[in-house]
Amino acid sequence: MVDDRAAGIAAFIEPLRVEPGTKVHLAEDFDPGYKAGIRKKKEGVELLRGGIELLADYQRRLAAQDTYGVLVCLQALDAGGKDGTIRHVMSGVNPQGVSVSSFKVPSDEELDHDYLWRYACRLPRRGEIGIFNRSHYEEVLVVRVHPENLERQKLPEAARGPDVWERRYREINQWERYLTDNGFKVVKLFLNLSKEEQRARFLKRIDVPERNWKFSAADVRERARWDDYQRAFSQMLSATSTQWAPWYVIPADHKWFGRVCAAAVLGHTLIEIDPQYPQVSDRTRRDLAKVRRELERQAPEGAASDPYAESAGKPKKRGRSGGKG
Structure with a gap:
């Protein structure tokens, strides 16, 4: 039964996986409205409930074994659903076994270190699931779309050449390989939102008073760079989906389905680790x-x-x- 469940989850998430070495054209290769043939939200809610129960079971084992850690990297455009994904998917796990880190504009102290330093400081411990709400991939997304941010990083002249992005892709891949070699699995989820769905969510944040606080005029300014971000995401997915840390493109137009997918990918990772309760002497x-x-x-x-x-x-x-x- 366990093997059947594992095989079913693996088959379910396979269409979401970015095959290492492939060149991604985001708009052509991944549909933000994909639902895997699930027609009713009610069916998705039942699937999510099962996924949450599975995560709760495996997270207890992960903490008890205290050998592996799991890093979940969440990337999306504004209104992509990162916060809701964390809130719903992790609703059944022990809060003591999960840490969430959100990365915004780097501080002066952070700018005085290498670009990966602030992310390394927030890595999960063994036995823990750590979630990066935005992650080190901001350094090849926002910084690439807004190259003026690169100037603030105080890099030597030689480190700001035209090969900076290819170099960063290589460095990030090597860093993630180092983490996985040392028992820290890296789960990378890109919440893929359509431009029209983002527009609708922005309007809802304006129309519903209780959501006004979530809206910023800066979000609309970033939306004007939609095509630039789509190119940056496509290049990132192409260059950094590896055998040891593949990307999964989560269809995000239907929030409930995106959460089902996120739970399935994380569950798949924990099943592969297969943590066990320690045996006493x-x-x-x-x-x-x-x-x-x-x-x-x-x-x-x-x-x-x-x-x-x-x-x-x-x-x-x-x-x-x-x-x-």
């Missing part, structure tokens, strides 16, 4: 058995000596008068 088992007998003797009169075992269908003797045997 024979000596520890003997110590546990000794402690259990002592706790059973402390059962008050009329109470089950082991309430958990009784609830699991394994009746235990009741406590005697005085509460101890």
